[in-house]
Amino acid sequence: MNATEILRFALRGLSANKLRSVLTMLGILIGVAAVILLVAVGNGSAQAIADRISALGTNTLTVMSTSRGSSSGGGLSLKVAEALQDPVLAPDVRSVSPVVSTSATLTYEGSDHDVSSFVGTTPDWFGASNFPVGSGALFTADDEAQARRVVVIGQTVAEELFAGTDPVGLQVTVGGALFTIVGVLDEKSSSGFSDSNDTAVAPISAVRQVLAGYGALSSILVEARDSDLVDTAETEIATILDQKMPASSDGTTAYRIQNASQLLETQTETADTFTTLLGAVAAISLLVGGIGITNIMLVTVTERTREIGIRKALGAPRRVVLSQFLIEATLLSVIGGGLGVAAALIGSRFSIVGVQPVIVPSSVALSLGVSVLIGLFFGGLPAARAARLRPIDALRYE
Amino acid sequence: MASTRPVLDVRDLSKVYGAGETTVRALDGVSLQVERGAYLAIMGSSGSGKSTLMNILGCLDIPTHGRYLLDGVDVSRLTDSQLALVRNRLIGFVFQAFNLIPRTSAVANVELPLAYSGMRAAERRRRAMFALDVVGLADRAEHEPNQLSGGQQQRVAVARALVTEPALLLADEPTGNLDSHSTEEVLTVFDDLHAVGRTIVLITHEEEVGARADRLVKLFDGRVSSDVRQDHLGRHAA
Incomplete structure:
Protein backbone atom coordinates (compact mmCIF):
# COMPACT_ATOMS: atom_id res chain seq x y z
CA MET A 1 0.00 0.00 0.00
CA ASN A 2 1.64 3.21 -1.12
CA ALA A 3 1.78 6.66 0.45
CA THR A 4 -0.88 8.34 -1.70
CA GLU A 5 -3.26 5.49 -0.90
CA ILE A 6 -2.67 5.98 2.84
CA LEU A 7 -3.11 9.73 2.42
CA ARG A 8 -6.42 9.10 0.68
CA PHE A 9 -7.43 6.84 3.58
CA ALA A 10 -6.54 9.58 6.08
CA LEU A 11 -8.56 12.16 4.14
CA ARG A 12 -11.49 9.77 3.97
CA GLY A 13 -11.13 9.17 7.71
CA LEU A 14 -11.28 12.91 8.36
CA SER A 15 -14.21 13.56 6.03
CA ALA A 16 -16.13 10.59 7.43
CA ASN A 17 -16.12 12.36 10.80
CA LYS A 18 -16.60 15.96 9.71
CA LEU A 19 -17.99 17.32 12.95
CA ARG A 20 -15.26 15.74 15.05
CA SER A 21 -12.55 16.89 12.64
CA VAL A 22 -13.92 20.42 12.63
CA LEU A 23 -14.15 20.50 16.44
CA THR A 24 -10.60 19.20 16.80
CA MET A 25 -9.31 21.83 14.39
CA LEU A 26 -11.36 24.50 16.18
CA GLY A 27 -9.72 23.52 19.47
CA ILE A 28 -6.26 23.84 17.97
CA LEU A 29 -7.24 27.02 16.14
CA ILE A 30 -8.42 28.73 19.33
CA GLY A 31 -5.33 27.58 21.26
CA VAL A 32 -2.93 28.93 18.65
CA ALA A 33 -4.82 32.14 17.90
CA ALA A 34 -5.26 32.98 21.60
CA VAL A 35 -1.56 32.71 22.32
CA ILE A 36 -0.49 34.75 19.28
CA LEU A 37 -3.08 37.46 19.92
CA LEU A 38 -2.35 37.73 23.64
CA VAL A 39 1.34 38.22 23.01
CA ALA A 40 0.55 40.63 20.16
CA VAL A 41 -1.70 42.74 22.40
CA GLY A 42 1.00 42.84 25.08
CA ASN A 43 3.62 43.78 22.54
CA GLY A 44 1.30 46.35 20.96
CA SER A 45 0.58 48.12 24.23
CA ALA A 46 4.28 48.16 25.09
CA GLN A 47 5.03 49.73 21.73
CA ALA A 48 2.19 52.21 22.14
CA ILE A 49 3.68 53.35 25.48
CA ALA A 50 7.10 53.78 23.91
CA ASP A 51 5.59 55.71 20.98
CA ARG A 52 3.69 58.06 23.26
CA ILE A 53 6.76 58.82 25.29
CA SER A 54 8.94 59.45 22.29
CA ALA A 55 6.13 61.67 20.96
CA LEU A 56 6.49 63.76 24.10
CA GLY A 57 10.01 64.49 22.99
CA THR A 58 12.93 62.70 24.55
CA ASN A 59 15.20 65.74 24.65
CA THR A 60 13.08 67.88 26.95
CA LEU A 61 13.19 68.68 30.62
CA THR A 62 10.22 69.94 32.56
CA VAL A 63 10.88 72.20 35.52
CA MET A 64 8.12 72.31 38.08
CA SER A 65 7.73 74.03 41.40
CA THR A 66 7.43 71.81 44.44
CA SER A 67 5.63 74.46 46.46
CA ARG A 68 1.96 74.36 45.71
CA GLY A 69 0.09 77.55 44.93
CA SER A 70 1.59 80.89 44.03
CA SER A 71 3.35 81.76 47.26
CA SER A 72 5.46 84.83 46.65
CA GLY A 73 9.07 84.15 45.84
CA GLY A 74 8.73 80.35 45.86
CA GLY A 75 7.08 79.75 42.52
CA LEU A 76 8.48 79.73 39.00
CA SER A 77 8.42 83.09 37.35
CA LEU A 78 9.15 84.46 33.89
CA LYS A 79 12.38 85.78 35.39
CA VAL A 80 13.51 82.26 36.20
CA ALA A 81 12.60 81.17 32.68
CA GLU A 82 14.65 84.00 31.19
CA ALA A 83 17.58 83.15 33.45
CA LEU A 84 17.62 79.57 32.09
CA GLN A 85 18.15 80.92 28.57
CA ASP A 86 21.80 81.63 29.27
CA PRO A 87 24.30 80.68 26.53
CA VAL A 88 27.18 80.86 29.02
CA LEU A 89 25.89 78.99 32.03
CA GLU A 109 -21.79 80.59 18.24
CA GLY A 110 -23.61 79.37 21.33
CA SER A 111 -21.90 75.97 21.59
CA ASP A 112 -19.20 75.63 24.15
CA HIS A 113 -16.44 73.16 24.97
CA ASP A 114 -14.40 72.71 28.12
CA VAL A 115 -10.71 72.45 27.34
CA SER A 116 -8.81 70.49 29.94
CA SER A 117 -5.55 72.28 29.27
CA PHE A 118 -5.53 75.79 27.95
CA VAL A 119 -1.82 76.48 27.59
CA GLY A 120 -0.13 79.83 27.52
CA THR A 121 3.45 79.68 26.27
CA THR A 122 5.99 80.93 23.72
CA PRO A 123 6.32 79.68 20.10
CA ASP A 124 9.36 77.51 21.06
CA TRP A 125 6.99 75.23 22.99
CA PHE A 126 5.58 73.66 19.82
CA GLY A 127 8.97 72.42 18.70
CA ALA A 128 10.03 71.28 22.17
CA SER A 129 6.86 69.36 22.91
CA ASN A 130 6.77 67.81 19.46
CA PHE A 131 3.42 69.32 18.53
CA PRO A 132 3.45 70.42 14.85
CA VAL A 133 0.63 72.41 13.35
CA GLY A 134 -1.81 70.61 11.05
CA SER A 135 -3.52 73.47 9.28
CA GLY A 136 -3.14 77.24 9.54
CA ALA A 137 -0.08 78.54 11.35
CA LEU A 138 1.45 78.76 14.79
CA PHE A 139 1.45 82.06 16.60
CA THR A 140 4.70 84.00 16.37
CA ALA A 141 7.09 85.61 18.80
CA ASP A 142 5.61 88.92 17.73
CA ASP A 143 2.14 87.74 18.71
CA GLU A 144 3.58 86.83 22.07
CA ALA A 145 5.30 90.18 22.53
CA GLN A 146 2.14 92.08 21.56
CA ALA A 147 -0.10 89.82 23.64
CA ARG A 148 -2.32 89.28 20.63
CA ARG A 149 -5.34 87.15 21.32
CA VAL A 150 -4.66 84.30 18.95
CA VAL A 151 -5.00 80.61 19.69
CA VAL A 152 -3.97 77.26 18.19
CA ILE A 153 -6.43 74.49 18.98
CA GLY A 154 -6.08 70.72 19.19
CA GLN A 155 -7.93 68.19 17.01
CA THR A 156 -10.51 67.32 19.66
CA VAL A 157 -11.45 70.97 20.18
CA ALA A 158 -11.71 71.49 16.41
CA GLU A 159 -14.02 68.50 16.07
CA GLU A 160 -16.19 69.48 19.04
CA LEU A 161 -16.73 73.11 18.14
CA PHE A 162 -16.26 73.25 14.37
CA ALA A 163 -17.36 69.87 13.08
CA GLY A 164 -17.14 70.00 9.29
CA THR A 165 -15.82 73.53 8.92
CA ASP A 166 -12.31 74.93 8.82
CA PRO A 167 -11.86 76.80 12.11
CA VAL A 168 -8.84 78.84 10.99
CA GLY A 169 -9.70 82.56 11.10
CA LEU A 170 -12.82 82.12 13.22
CA GLN A 171 -13.12 83.65 16.67
CA VAL A 172 -13.94 81.94 19.95
CA THR A 173 -14.75 83.47 23.29
CA VAL A 174 -12.51 82.42 26.17
CA GLY A 175 -13.00 83.94 29.60
CA THR A 180 -8.77 84.30 16.82
CA ILE A 181 -7.94 80.75 15.78
CA VAL A 182 -4.77 80.79 13.70
CA GLY A 183 -4.07 77.09 13.45
CA VAL A 184 -5.06 73.54 14.29
CA LEU A 185 -2.52 71.13 15.74
CA ASP A 186 -1.74 67.74 14.25
CA GLU A 187 -3.35 64.73 15.82
CA LYS A 188 -1.18 63.26 18.55
CA SER A 189 -1.46 59.87 20.21
CA SER A 190 -2.98 60.18 23.64
CA SER A 191 -1.22 58.97 26.73
CA GLY A 192 -3.73 56.90 28.61
CA PHE A 193 -6.17 58.91 30.69
CA SER A 194 -6.09 62.44 29.31
CA ASP A 195 -6.74 63.39 25.72
CA SER A 196 -3.69 65.31 24.57
CA ASN A 197 -5.65 66.57 21.56
CA ASP A 198 -8.10 68.32 23.86
CA THR A 199 -5.95 71.41 24.14
CA ALA A 200 -5.65 75.02 23.07
CA VAL A 201 -2.39 76.97 22.97
CA ALA A 202 -2.15 80.77 23.06
CA PRO A 203 0.65 83.33 23.68
CA ILE A 204 1.56 83.36 27.37
CA SER A 205 1.16 87.13 27.63
CA ALA A 206 -2.41 86.96 26.37
CA VAL A 207 -3.33 84.02 28.56
CA ARG A 208 -1.96 85.76 31.65
CA GLN A 209 -3.89 88.91 30.77
CA VAL A 210 -7.20 87.19 30.23
CA LEU A 211 -7.23 83.96 32.21
CA ALA A 212 -4.36 82.96 34.44
CA GLY A 213 -3.27 86.25 35.96
CA TYR A 214 0.32 87.14 36.77
CA GLY A 215 1.03 84.46 39.36
CA ALA A 216 3.59 81.68 39.17
CA LEU A 217 4.15 79.64 36.03
CA THR A 232 24.16 67.73 30.82
CA ALA A 233 21.45 70.32 30.28
CA GLU A 234 19.72 69.11 33.42
CA THR A 235 22.87 69.73 35.49
CA GLU A 236 23.30 73.17 33.94
CA ILE A 237 19.79 74.36 34.65
CA ALA A 238 19.89 72.84 38.11
CA THR A 239 22.88 75.07 38.89
CA ILE A 240 21.00 78.17 37.72
CA LEU A 241 17.82 77.16 39.53
CA ASP A 242 19.70 76.60 42.78
CA GLN A 243 20.72 80.26 42.67
CA LYS A 244 17.36 81.65 41.58
CA MET A 245 15.19 79.43 43.74
CA PRO A 246 17.05 78.69 46.94
CA ALA A 247 16.04 75.61 48.93
CA SER A 248 13.68 76.22 51.80
CA SER A 249 14.88 76.17 55.38
CA ASP A 250 14.08 72.49 55.91
CA GLY A 251 16.33 71.59 53.02
CA THR A 252 13.77 70.57 50.39
CA THR A 253 14.48 71.97 46.96
CA ALA A 254 11.98 74.42 45.59
CA TYR A 255 11.85 72.86 42.13
CA ARG A 256 11.68 69.50 40.47
CA ILE A 257 13.12 68.57 37.07
CA GLN A 258 11.39 65.88 35.07
CA ASN A 259 13.61 64.22 32.50
CA ALA A 260 11.76 62.72 29.51
CA SER A 261 14.49 60.19 28.79
CA GLN A 262 14.30 58.95 32.38
CA LEU A 263 10.57 58.74 31.98
CA LEU A 264 11.06 56.74 28.82
CA GLU A 265 13.38 54.35 30.62
CA THR A 266 10.93 53.82 33.46
CA GLN A 267 8.07 53.33 31.07
CA THR A 268 10.05 50.86 28.96
CA GLU A 269 10.77 48.87 32.08
CA THR A 270 7.07 48.92 32.88
CA ALA A 271 6.28 47.82 29.38
CA ASP A 272 8.80 44.98 29.65
CA THR A 273 7.16 43.80 32.86
CA PHE A 274 3.85 43.95 31.06
CA THR A 275 5.17 41.85 28.19
CA THR A 276 6.58 39.30 30.63
CA LEU A 277 3.22 39.12 32.37
CA LEU A 278 1.41 38.58 29.09
CA GLY A 279 4.00 36.02 28.10
CA ALA A 280 3.19 34.12 31.29
CA VAL A 281 -0.53 34.36 30.51
CA ALA A 282 0.20 33.15 26.98
CA ALA A 283 2.28 30.25 28.30
CA ILE A 284 -0.60 29.22 30.54
CA SER A 285 -3.10 29.49 27.70
CA LEU A 286 -0.74 27.46 25.52
CA LEU A 287 -0.66 24.84 28.26
CA VAL A 288 -4.45 24.88 28.58
CA GLY A 289 -4.82 24.81 24.80
CA GLY A 290 -2.33 21.96 24.67
CA ILE A 291 -4.31 20.00 27.25
CA GLY A 292 -7.44 20.64 25.16
CA ILE A 293 -5.71 19.31 22.06
CA THR A 294 -4.38 16.34 24.05
CA ASN A 295 -7.86 15.62 25.31
CA ILE A 296 -9.61 15.71 21.96
CA MET A 297 -6.87 13.69 20.28
CA LEU A 298 -6.96 11.02 22.99
CA VAL A 299 -10.74 10.82 22.82
CA THR A 300 -10.72 10.70 19.02
CA VAL A 301 -8.23 7.87 18.79
CA THR A 302 -9.58 5.93 21.77
CA GLU A 303 -13.03 6.14 20.26
CA ARG A 304 -11.59 4.69 17.08
CA THR A 305 -9.78 1.78 18.73
CA ARG A 306 -12.62 -0.44 17.54
CA GLU A 307 -12.14 0.83 14.01
CA ILE A 308 -8.45 0.03 14.30
CA GLY A 309 -9.45 -3.49 15.40
CA ILE A 310 -11.70 -3.87 12.35
CA ARG A 311 -8.95 -2.65 10.03
CA LYS A 312 -6.45 -5.03 11.56
CA ALA A 313 -8.93 -7.91 11.31
CA LEU A 314 -9.23 -7.15 7.60
CA GLY A 315 -5.48 -7.48 7.24
CA ALA A 316 -4.22 -3.93 7.66
CA PRO A 317 -0.52 -4.01 8.58
CA ARG A 318 0.39 -2.06 11.70
CA ARG A 319 2.48 0.37 9.67
CA VAL A 320 -0.47 1.32 7.46
CA VAL A 321 -2.85 1.83 10.38
CA LEU A 322 -0.29 3.92 12.22
CA SER A 323 0.55 6.02 9.15
CA GLN A 324 -3.11 6.70 8.51
CA PHE A 325 -3.72 7.95 12.04
CA LEU A 326 -0.49 9.94 12.11
CA ILE A 327 -1.39 11.65 8.84
CA GLU A 328 -4.86 12.40 10.21
CA ALA A 329 -3.35 13.90 13.38
CA THR A 330 -0.82 15.87 11.32
CA LEU A 331 -3.47 17.25 8.99
CA LEU A 332 -5.72 18.23 11.90
CA SER A 333 -2.90 19.94 13.82
CA VAL A 334 -1.33 21.65 10.82
CA ILE A 335 -4.60 22.83 9.28
CA GLY A 336 -5.99 23.82 12.70
CA GLY A 337 -2.75 25.56 13.63
CA GLY A 338 -2.52 27.29 10.24
CA LEU A 339 -6.09 28.54 10.54
CA GLY A 340 -5.25 29.70 14.07
CA VAL A 341 -2.32 31.74 12.75
CA ALA A 342 -4.58 33.14 10.00
CA ALA A 343 -7.25 34.02 12.57
CA ALA A 344 -4.63 35.72 14.76
CA LEU A 345 -3.25 37.67 11.78
CA ILE A 346 -6.75 38.83 10.84
CA GLY A 347 -7.58 39.58 14.47
CA SER A 348 -4.42 41.65 14.87
CA ARG A 349 -5.63 44.06 12.21
CA PHE A 350 -8.32 45.27 14.58
CA SER A 351 -7.56 47.14 17.75
CA ILE A 352 -8.44 45.12 20.84
CA VAL A 353 -9.57 47.08 23.92
CA GLY A 354 -7.92 50.18 22.51
CA VAL A 355 -4.62 48.48 21.74
CA GLN A 356 -3.36 47.82 18.24
CA PRO A 357 -1.81 44.33 18.50
CA VAL A 358 1.65 43.86 17.05
CA ILE A 359 2.44 40.22 16.14
CA VAL A 360 5.63 38.79 17.64
CA PRO A 361 6.98 36.32 15.04
CA SER A 362 8.45 34.01 17.68
CA SER A 363 5.03 33.61 19.31
CA VAL A 364 3.63 32.37 15.97
CA ALA A 365 6.41 29.81 15.62
CA LEU A 366 6.18 28.75 19.26
CA SER A 367 2.41 28.30 19.48
CA LEU A 368 2.20 26.60 16.09
CA GLY A 369 5.13 24.34 16.91
CA VAL A 370 3.84 23.37 20.34
CA SER A 371 0.29 22.72 19.07
CA VAL A 372 1.45 20.61 16.13
CA LEU A 373 3.83 18.62 18.34
CA ILE A 374 1.16 18.03 20.97
CA GLY A 375 -1.34 17.06 18.26
CA LEU A 376 1.11 14.65 16.68
CA PHE A 377 2.23 13.16 19.95
CA PHE A 378 -1.17 12.63 21.49
CA GLY A 379 -2.73 11.67 18.16
CA GLY A 380 0.09 9.30 17.33
CA LEU A 381 0.71 7.72 20.71
CA PRO A 382 -2.75 6.20 21.32
CA ALA A 383 -2.92 5.19 17.64
CA ALA A 384 0.42 3.41 18.01
CA ARG A 385 -0.86 1.72 21.16
CA ALA A 386 -4.09 0.64 19.47
CA ASP A 393 -8.48 -6.70 22.07
CA ALA A 394 -8.93 -3.63 19.92
CA LEU A 395 -12.33 -4.92 18.79
CA ARG A 396 -13.47 -5.58 22.35
CA TYR A 397 -12.33 -2.11 23.45
CA GLU A 398 -15.21 0.00 24.67
CA MET B 1 -10.71 -35.41 -0.45
CA ALA B 2 -8.12 -37.37 1.48
CA SER B 3 -5.38 -36.31 -0.90
CA THR B 4 -5.95 -32.60 -0.40
CA ARG B 5 -4.45 -30.74 2.49
CA PRO B 6 -7.02 -29.58 5.09
CA VAL B 7 -7.66 -25.84 5.04
CA LEU B 8 -7.77 -25.82 8.80
CA ASP B 9 -5.72 -28.11 10.98
CA VAL B 10 -5.95 -27.43 14.71
CA ARG B 11 -4.06 -29.69 17.10
CA ASP B 12 -4.53 -29.75 20.84
CA LEU B 13 -5.35 -26.09 21.08
CA SER B 14 -5.81 -24.48 24.49
CA LYS B 15 -6.39 -20.95 25.61
CA VAL B 16 -6.03 -19.88 29.22
CA TYR B 17 -7.19 -16.52 30.50
CA GLY B 18 -5.94 -15.00 33.73
CA ALA B 19 -3.47 -16.50 36.17
CA GLY B 20 -3.47 -18.17 39.56
CA GLU B 21 -6.84 -18.81 41.19
CA THR B 22 -8.79 -16.87 38.58
CA THR B 23 -7.51 -19.00 35.70
CA VAL B 24 -10.14 -19.78 33.09
CA ARG B 25 -9.48 -22.49 30.52
CA ALA B 26 -11.54 -21.24 27.61
CA LEU B 27 -10.18 -23.94 25.31
CA ASP B 28 -8.86 -27.19 26.63
CA GLY B 29 -7.19 -29.34 23.99
CA VAL B 30 -9.31 -28.81 20.89
CA SER B 31 -8.29 -30.68 17.72
CA LEU B 32 -10.13 -30.11 14.49
CA GLN B 33 -9.54 -30.59 10.76
CA VAL B 34 -11.60 -28.88 8.10
CA GLU B 35 -11.34 -29.89 4.45
CA ARG B 36 -11.60 -27.55 1.52
CA GLY B 37 -15.16 -26.86 0.54
CA ALA B 38 -16.62 -27.87 3.90
CA TYR B 39 -19.51 -26.09 5.60
CA LEU B 40 -18.93 -26.46 9.30
CA ALA B 41 -21.02 -25.14 12.14
CA ILE B 42 -19.67 -24.90 15.67
CA MET B 43 -22.28 -24.87 18.39
CA GLY B 44 -22.08 -24.66 22.10
CA SER B 45 -23.61 -22.92 25.06
CA SER B 46 -22.40 -19.56 26.22
CA GLY B 47 -18.94 -19.94 27.76
CA SER B 48 -18.16 -23.15 25.88
CA GLY B 49 -15.20 -21.44 24.21
CA LYS B 50 -16.61 -21.23 20.70
CA SER B 51 -15.90 -17.51 20.28
CA THR B 52 -12.38 -17.98 21.62
CA LEU B 53 -11.82 -20.75 19.08
CA MET B 54 -13.19 -18.57 16.32
CA ASN B 55 -10.92 -15.66 17.22
CA ILE B 56 -7.90 -17.93 17.18
CA LEU B 57 -8.97 -19.44 13.85
CA GLY B 58 -9.29 -15.90 12.48
CA CYS B 59 -5.80 -15.00 13.69
CA LEU B 60 -7.32 -12.26 15.83
CA ASP B 61 -6.07 -13.91 18.99
CA ILE B 62 -3.24 -16.31 19.75
CA PRO B 63 -3.57 -19.68 21.54
CA THR B 64 -1.76 -20.45 24.79
CA HIS B 65 -0.74 -23.93 23.59
CA GLY B 66 -1.16 -26.03 20.51
CA ARG B 67 -0.55 -25.80 16.82
CA TYR B 68 -2.72 -24.15 14.25
CA LEU B 69 -2.01 -24.78 10.58
CA LEU B 70 -3.93 -22.59 8.17
CA ASP B 71 -3.65 -23.86 4.61
CA GLY B 72 -0.52 -25.72 5.73
CA VAL B 73 1.11 -22.67 7.38
CA ASP B 74 1.79 -22.67 11.11
CA VAL B 75 0.40 -19.26 12.03
CA SER B 76 1.69 -19.32 15.60
CA ARG B 77 5.20 -18.66 14.23
CA LEU B 78 4.28 -15.68 12.09
CA THR B 79 5.32 -12.10 12.79
CA ASP B 80 2.84 -9.30 13.15
CA SER B 81 3.13 -8.20 9.54
CA GLN B 82 2.92 -11.79 8.26
CA LEU B 83 -0.22 -12.28 10.35
CA ALA B 84 -1.68 -9.17 8.76
CA LEU B 85 -0.98 -10.74 5.39
CA VAL B 86 -2.66 -14.00 6.44
CA ARG B 87 -5.74 -12.17 7.73
CA ASN B 88 -5.87 -10.25 4.50
CA ARG B 89 -5.33 -13.07 1.99
CA LEU B 90 -6.46 -16.32 3.61
CA ILE B 91 -9.32 -15.39 5.91
CA GLY B 92 -12.61 -13.63 5.51
CA PHE B 93 -14.19 -12.82 8.87
CA VAL B 94 -17.84 -12.01 9.50
CA PHE B 95 -18.65 -10.62 12.94
CA GLN B 96 -21.82 -10.83 14.97
CA ALA B 97 -21.84 -7.05 15.31
CA PHE B 98 -21.15 -6.54 11.54
CA ASN B 99 -18.16 -4.26 12.30
CA LEU B 100 -18.46 -2.14 9.20
CA ILE B 101 -16.45 1.09 9.27
CA PRO B 102 -19.03 3.75 10.18
CA ARG B 103 -19.86 6.67 7.87
CA THR B 104 -18.18 4.89 4.99
CA SER B 105 -20.12 3.63 1.97
CA ALA B 106 -20.83 -0.08 1.51
CA VAL B 107 -18.57 -0.36 -1.51
CA ALA B 108 -15.72 1.44 0.29
CA ASN B 109 -16.10 -1.02 3.17
CA VAL B 110 -15.94 -3.96 0.79
CA GLU B 111 -12.92 -2.47 -0.97
CA LEU B 112 -10.98 -2.14 2.28
CA PRO B 113 -9.29 -5.60 2.37
CA LEU B 114 -8.34 -5.19 -1.31
CA ALA B 115 -6.83 -1.77 -0.57
CA TYR B 116 -4.71 -3.31 2.17
CA SER B 117 -3.54 -5.98 -0.25
CA GLY B 118 -2.31 -3.20 -2.52
CA MET B 119 -4.72 -3.57 -5.41
CA ARG B 120 -5.26 -0.70 -7.82
CA ALA B 121 -8.34 1.44 -7.29
CA ALA B 122 -10.18 0.58 -10.52
CA GLU B 123 -9.72 -3.17 -10.16
CA ARG B 124 -10.69 -2.87 -6.49
CA ARG B 125 -13.93 -1.11 -7.29
CA ARG B 126 -14.78 -3.72 -9.95
CA ARG B 127 -14.25 -6.63 -7.57
CA ALA B 128 -16.07 -4.91 -4.70
CA MET B 129 -19.08 -4.31 -6.94
CA PHE B 130 -18.96 -7.96 -8.01
CA ALA B 131 -18.87 -9.11 -4.37
CA LEU B 132 -21.81 -6.82 -3.53
CA ASP B 133 -23.65 -8.30 -6.50
CA VAL B 134 -23.07 -11.80 -5.11
CA VAL B 135 -24.82 -10.83 -1.87
CA GLY B 136 -27.52 -8.99 -3.83
CA LEU B 137 -26.67 -5.46 -2.73
CA ALA B 138 -25.17 -3.94 -5.88
CA ASP B 139 -27.89 -1.28 -5.84
CA ARG B 140 -26.95 -0.24 -2.27
CA ALA B 141 -23.23 0.27 -2.99
CA GLU B 142 -23.16 3.96 -2.10
CA HIS B 143 -25.24 3.63 1.06
CA GLU B 144 -23.56 4.09 4.42
CA PRO B 145 -23.97 1.40 7.10
CA ASN B 146 -26.54 3.40 9.06
CA GLN B 147 -28.73 3.59 5.94
CA LEU B 148 -28.86 -0.20 5.68
CA SER B 149 -30.91 -2.74 7.62
CA GLY B 150 -29.17 -5.23 9.90
CA GLY B 151 -29.48 -8.00 7.32
CA GLN B 152 -28.11 -5.74 4.58
CA GLN B 153 -25.21 -4.66 6.79
CA GLN B 154 -24.35 -8.28 7.48
CA ARG B 155 -24.51 -9.05 3.75
CA VAL B 156 -22.10 -6.14 3.14
CA ALA B 157 -19.85 -7.68 5.81
CA VAL B 158 -20.08 -11.06 4.02
CA ALA B 159 -19.21 -9.37 0.72
CA ARG B 160 -16.22 -7.77 2.44
CA ALA B 161 -15.18 -11.17 3.80
CA LEU B 162 -15.35 -12.93 0.44
CA VAL B 163 -14.02 -10.16 -1.82
CA THR B 164 -10.41 -11.31 -1.42
CA GLU B 165 -11.49 -14.89 -2.32
CA PRO B 166 -10.08 -16.25 0.94
CA ALA B 167 -9.38 -19.93 1.58
CA LEU B 168 -11.56 -19.73 4.65
CA LEU B 169 -14.72 -17.83 5.48
CA LEU B 170 -15.23 -17.50 9.23
CA ALA B 171 -18.48 -16.22 10.69
CA ASP B 172 -18.88 -15.56 14.41
CA GLU B 173 -22.62 -15.74 15.15
CA PRO B 174 -23.41 -13.97 11.88
CA THR B 175 -27.15 -14.12 12.56
CA GLY B 176 -26.97 -13.36 16.26
CA ASN B 177 -28.18 -9.77 15.85
CA LEU B 178 -30.66 -10.42 13.04
CA ASP B 179 -34.38 -11.09 12.81
CA SER B 180 -35.62 -14.29 11.14
CA HIS B 181 -36.05 -12.68 7.72
CA SER B 182 -32.52 -11.20 7.71
CA THR B 183 -31.17 -14.48 9.07
CA GLU B 184 -32.65 -16.26 6.07
CA GLU B 185 -31.06 -13.69 3.70
CA VAL B 186 -27.61 -14.19 5.17
CA LEU B 187 -27.88 -17.99 5.38
CA THR B 188 -28.97 -18.13 1.75
CA VAL B 189 -25.77 -16.26 0.86
CA PHE B 190 -23.76 -18.84 2.82
CA ASP B 191 -25.58 -21.69 1.09
CA ASP B 192 -24.76 -20.17 -2.29
CA LEU B 193 -21.11 -19.68 -1.34
CA HIS B 194 -20.94 -23.27 -0.17
CA ALA B 195 -22.48 -24.39 -3.42
CA VAL B 196 -19.64 -22.75 -5.38
CA GLY B 197 -17.07 -24.49 -3.19
CA ARG B 198 -16.10 -22.03 -0.49
CA THR B 199 -14.94 -23.30 2.89
CA ILE B 200 -17.18 -21.90 5.60
CA VAL B 201 -16.89 -22.16 9.36
CA LEU B 202 -19.59 -20.50 11.39
CA ILE B 203 -20.47 -20.26 15.02
CA THR B 204 -24.04 -20.23 16.18
CA HIS B 205 -26.24 -21.12 19.10
CA GLU B 206 -29.34 -21.42 16.93
CA GLU B 207 -30.24 -25.03 16.06
CA GLU B 208 -31.78 -24.14 12.71
CA VAL B 209 -28.66 -22.28 11.63
CA GLY B 210 -26.43 -25.17 12.68
CA ALA B 211 -28.73 -27.59 10.91
CA ARG B 212 -27.89 -26.13 7.51
CA ALA B 213 -24.20 -26.98 7.75
CA ASP B 214 -22.64 -30.20 6.44
CA ARG B 215 -20.87 -30.86 9.65
CA LEU B 216 -21.76 -29.90 13.18
CA VAL B 217 -19.17 -29.63 15.93
CA LYS B 218 -20.36 -29.09 19.47
CA LEU B 219 -18.13 -27.59 22.12
CA PHE B 220 -18.62 -28.07 25.82
CA ASP B 221 -16.35 -26.52 28.44
CA GLY B 222 -13.59 -25.89 25.95
CA ARG B 223 -13.61 -29.42 24.49
CA VAL B 224 -15.13 -30.94 21.38
CA SER B 225 -18.09 -32.97 22.68
CA SER B 226 -19.49 -34.14 19.37
CA ASP B 227 -18.57 -33.96 15.68
CA VAL B 228 -21.18 -35.23 13.24
CA ARG B 229 -21.73 -35.05 9.49
CA GLN B 230 -25.25 -34.09 8.46
CA ASP B 231 -27.21 -34.84 5.33
CA HIS B 232 -28.96 -32.04 3.57
CA LEU B 233 -31.04 -33.70 0.98
CA GLY B 234 -33.61 -31.00 1.31
CA ARG B 235 -31.21 -28.15 0.73
CA HIS B 236 -29.25 -29.77 -2.06
CA ALA B 237 -32.46 -30.64 -3.79
CA ALA B 238 -33.61 -27.06 -3.60
Missing part, protein backbone atom coordinates in the same frame (compact mmCIF):
# COMPACT_ATOMS: atom_id res chain seq x y z
CA ALA A 90 23.64 76.68 30.07
CA PRO A 91 25.16 76.17 26.60
CA ASP A 92 23.29 72.93 25.92
CA VAL A 93 19.84 74.45 26.24
CA ARG A 94 18.24 75.12 22.88
CA SER A 95 15.04 76.74 24.03
CA VAL A 96 13.10 77.58 27.14
CA SER A 97 9.32 77.86 27.11
CA PRO A 98 7.48 79.16 30.15
CA VAL A 99 4.08 77.48 30.48
CA VAL A 100 0.93 78.51 32.22
CA SER A 101 -1.81 75.96 32.02
CA THR A 102 -5.40 76.37 33.06
CA SER A 103 -8.75 74.95 32.17
CA ALA A 104 -11.10 77.13 30.18
CA THR A 105 -14.37 77.09 28.32
CA LEU A 106 -14.29 77.94 24.61
CA THR A 107 -17.53 79.31 23.19
CA TYR A 108 -18.35 79.55 19.51
CA GLY A 176 -14.88 86.89 28.15
CA ALA A 177 -12.25 87.74 25.55
CA LEU A 178 -12.26 86.97 21.84
CA PHE A 179 -9.43 84.81 20.52
CA SER A 218 2.82 76.10 35.89
CA SER A 219 6.07 74.78 34.53
CA ILE A 220 9.02 75.57 32.31
CA LEU A 221 9.74 73.36 29.31
CA VAL A 222 13.46 73.22 28.54
CA GLU A 223 14.66 71.69 25.29
CA ALA A 224 18.21 70.33 25.13
CA ARG A 225 20.28 70.65 21.94
CA ASP A 226 20.41 66.90 21.53
CA SER A 227 18.80 63.92 23.23
CA ASP A 228 22.30 62.84 24.34
CA LEU A 229 22.79 66.20 26.06
CA VAL A 230 19.64 66.04 28.17
CA ASP A 231 21.51 65.01 31.29
CA ALA A 387 -2.24 -0.56 16.38
CA ARG A 388 -0.03 -2.75 18.58
CA LEU A 389 -3.03 -4.43 20.24
CA ARG A 390 -4.17 -7.82 19.06
CA PRO A 391 -7.16 -7.25 16.77
CA ILE A 392 -9.50 -8.99 19.20
